[in-house]
Amino acid sequence: MIRAASALVAFSFVISFSADAAEDGLSDLYFGEALFYANQSQFFEALERLDAELGQYYGLDEPALDTLHIHVGDAEFSVGDFELSYRMHHRAGRAITAVLEGDVEDIVRNEAAFRLARIHFQKDQLDDALNALGRIEGDVPDEIEDDVEFLRANIYLATDRSEEAAEVLRGLQGSDTLESFAAYNLGIAMLQGGHEADALQQLDRAGQLGTAEPGAPSIRDKSNLVLGTLLLESDRYTDAIRSLDRVRLEGPLSNQALLSAGWAAFYAENFERAIVPWSILAERDSTDPSVQEAMLALPYAYGQLSIHGRSAVLYGQALDAFSEELRKLDASIGSIREGKFLQALIREEIRQNKDWVIQLRSLPETPETYYLMELLASHDFHTSLQNYLDLEDLRAKLQSWQSSFDAFEDMIEIRKQYYEPLLPDIDQQFRELDSRIRLRQEQHTLLEQRMQSLLIAPRPEFLATMEERRINEQLNRIEQSLGDDSSPQAVALRERARRLQGLLTWTVTTAYHDRLTEFGKHLNELQSAMDVMTAQYESFVRVRQAAVHSYEGYEIPIRRLRTRVSEASAKVGLLMARQGRLLELVAISELVARRDRLENYQNQARYALADSYDRATAAQTSRVQE
Amino acid sequence: MPKLIRVVLVISIGVFCWSPGWAQELSGEEMRSLDGQVQEIKSDVLGIAAELSTLEERLLYPSNTQLAVFVSLASGETLRLDAVRIQIDGEAVAHYIYSFKELEALQDGGVQRIYTGNVTTGMHEMTVSVAGKSQSGSDFSETESFSFNKGIDPRLIGLTVAGPGSGQAAIQLGEW
Structure with a gap:
């Protein structure tokens, strides 16, 4: 009882956490994607995304620049929550322990300690859970303060x-x-501590609380049922009836409450009042043990009122119903033994909804699933069933992956056949382009060096135009050809050549600064052209690399993955067989126990039916004699 | 007769926190052992899934051409999103119709990856159409076009959808 209440609270906390993380505005899309799956209870997918995102984050040189950085605490907590929800208790807690050990603020460390404690509690590691709670000190987030306590x-x-x-x-x-x-739990604690009177008072209070929190009506029902049962066992029948009457008629505990309310009235010798809840109950689903018991108790109450005819009729109806239930039980047990039960459990239409347990109610009435809802009340069965369904999911995933390897290999082969013949020609062209690019780059570097040297030491002749250079060379040749000739003609020519040389030097020198500016401008333009060329070069290298990477380097990873998938498939198959067998055993043992109980009821009904007929006959005879 | 029925009653009270004792003895130890093994295989398969995802991404969506588009609802949005349709450079690449469960997941802050594909580097045009119903039950549809640049790194685009009366643009483009 205690654990059931606590489990309910823990479950509601997980759901609200996922929403909390998103409320602040997510800046990491992949974390958001993990939440998208988690919100649909697809925890495998959620874990797959978030594990990958966290792995990538921790592999970064500068994680502080990543979009996950501001959510990393939430992400670590979410991994733990997802693992718990996916029933991976062994793994859950690792990530949270990492947060706890890290250099974080009080508020984060305390939340981590709480989450770790909750995981230990769910794993029944109670000392560890208390130790984790003991690490809470300083500021505690407001929203978990009550949860911690x-x-x-x-x-x-x-x-x-x-x-x-x-x-x-x-x-x-x-x-x-x-x-x-x-x-409710305070009442249970008092009961556990031997303070029965206080416990009854507290449960009475818990059963009448008008709170609006989620789950409050169920807890009220639970309090009233436990209180009513305790009062009934203490022979305080009137008080018991008052508590039991507060249990909602449409709630999941209604059948047990009606049954107990009937017994309380019966033991108070108020047989007419006992008939009321039992009559309601006897009309309900006859697979429920409380209903079956009511079918037997109701005619018994009529018998106490000396209405033996009605009693005999109801015993007869109970016998018919028990026979029908026994037939269904036998069919169920037979069907389970034939392996149909496991087939029914993994039907796709059930698995489409996260509330698949509720969906089970709408399954067609088949022998293999007659008692499924009742079986689910057993914790062991429920856990086994969840595991079996998880294994079935894994099996389907592995099967689909196995078939995708062939497609990958085909794709790689097609790419190889396309790219490989093209590459030699492309590489040849690339080599030519590469040498031309290198030449231009060297020229560019040389010009840049010259620009730098001109800025330090001006050299106007370096910026002379081609025409000016040609004229200069021509004038030099003229001077050389005149040699030492001292004839008046030669002197005149030399003089003219020098004047022209002077003019040329004048032009080159006076135009130097403009030319230097122009030179700088052209060099910048050249730099832009060089940038374009470099980008094209790099793009070419990338594309060429991408082409090769599209078919090279996959052989070993695919082979390794194929082996891993194959091994995992075999292991999943083995575990499914064992888990399935266990499920069948638990189901059969439960159904056999029900069958035994029902046979016992049937025997009682037979004797009681005969007894009722005798009494009815005797009463009639007595009336006739009178 | 009263005594017999009282025994039955005690059993029925026990049902409140009851699991079949015989079945428990039968299977308790094996169940725990199996549960441990199931957890181990889950861990193994998650490891395989991670490796396979990396392989698939390398093979199908190399980083220099990879484009991923995500859809989310604006915070506190009550719009009932029915469908999202996406075109890139005039070509339809995604058309998604939301189930109630998926819509709830979005309303709770989840982000859906609606499309992963490949585009060349450079500028592209994306047209996004959304259809749904506002809280008042009136039909709502909106279409927006955006330009985006694809560089050499994987390109992630987030679309945030907001309903009428939210005071925000119906479709907002976020870049990551």
Whole structure:
């Protein structure tokens, strides 16, 4: 009872956390994608995305620049939550422990400690859970303050420290989110501590709390049913009826409440009143044990009122119903033994919805699933079934991956056949282009060096035009050809040549600064052209590399993955067989126990039917004689 | 008779926190062992999935051409998003119709990767159409076009959808 309440709270916390992380505005798309899957209870996909994102984040040189950085604490917590929800208790807690050990603020460390404690609690590691809670100090996030205390109380309850549990739970009376749970568990703690009178009073209070938190009506029902049962066992029948009457008629505990309410009235010798709840109950689904018991109890009550005819008729109806139930039980057991039960469980239409357990109710009535809902009440069966369904998911995934390897290999082969013949020609062209690019790059470097040297030491002749250079060379040749000739003609020519040389020097020198500016401008333009060329060069290298990478280097990873998938498939197959066998055994043993109980009811009904007929006949005879 | 029925009653009270004792003895140890092994295989398969995803991404969506488009709802948005349609450079690449479950996942802050594909480097045009119903039940549809540049790194584009009356643009483009 205690653990059931605590599990309910833990579950609601996981859901709200996923929403909290997103409320602040997610800046990491892949974390958001993981939440998208988690919100649909697709925890495998959620874990796959988030594991990959976190792995990538921790592999970065500068993780602080990544979009996940501001959410990394939330992401680590989410991994733990997803693992728990995916029933990977062994792995859950690793990531949270890493946060706890890291250099983080109080508020983050305390939340991590709480989450770790919750994981330990779910794994039944109660000492570790308490140790984790012991690490909480300093600021605690407001939204988990009550959850921390509630968890502490639950750990105390689970370790028989009822006085400490009660003290903590008293502090939670009036909590916004946990009042109903805390009120109910306080009653249980008092009961566990031997304070029965206080416990009854507390459960009475818990059963009438008007809180609006999620799950409050169920907890009220639970409190009232437990209280009613305790009062019934203490022979306080009127009080018991008052509590049991508060249980909702349409709730999941309604059948048990009606049955007990009937017995309370019966033991109070108020047989007419006992008939009322039992009559309602006897009309309900006859696979429910409470209904079956009511079918037997109802005619018994009529018998006590000496209405033996009605009693005999109802015993007869009960016998018919029990026979029908026994037939269904036998069909169910037979069907399970034929292996049909496991086939029914993995039907795709059930798996489409996260509330698949609820969907089971709408399954067609087949022998293999008659008692499925009742079987699910067993924790062991429920866990086994979840595991079996998870294994089935893994099997389908592995099967689909196995078939995709062939497609990958075909794709790689087609790419290879396309690219490989093209590459020699492309490489030849690339080599030619490469040498031309290198030449231009060298020229560019030379010009840049010259520009630098001109800025330091001006050399106007370096910026002379081609024409000026040609004229200069011509004038030099004229001077050389005149040699030492001292004839008047030669002197005149030399003089003219020098004048022209002077003019040329004048022009080159006076135009130098403009030319230097122009030179710089052209060099910049050249730089732009060089940038384009370099980008094209790099693009070519990338494209060429991408072409090769599109078919090279996959052989070993695919082979390795193929082997891993194959091994995992075999292991999943083996585990499914074992898990399935176990499920069948649990189901059959449960159904056999039901069958035994039903046979017992049937025997009682037969004797009671005969007895009722005798009494009815005797009464009639007596009336006739009178 | 009363005694017999009382025994039955005690059993029925026990059902409240009951699991079949015989079945428990039968299978408790094996169940725990199997549960551990199931957890191990889940871990193994998650490892395979991670490696396979990396391989698929390398093979199908190399980083120099990879484009991924994500869809989310604006914070607190109550719009009932029915469908999103995406065209890139005039070609339809994604058309998604949302189930109720997916819509709830989006409303709870989830982000859906609606499209992963390849585009060449350079400028591209994306046209996004959304259709749904506003909280008041009136039909809502909107189409927006955006230009985006694809460089040599993988390109991630986030689309945030907001309903009428939210005071925000119906389709907002975010870049990562």
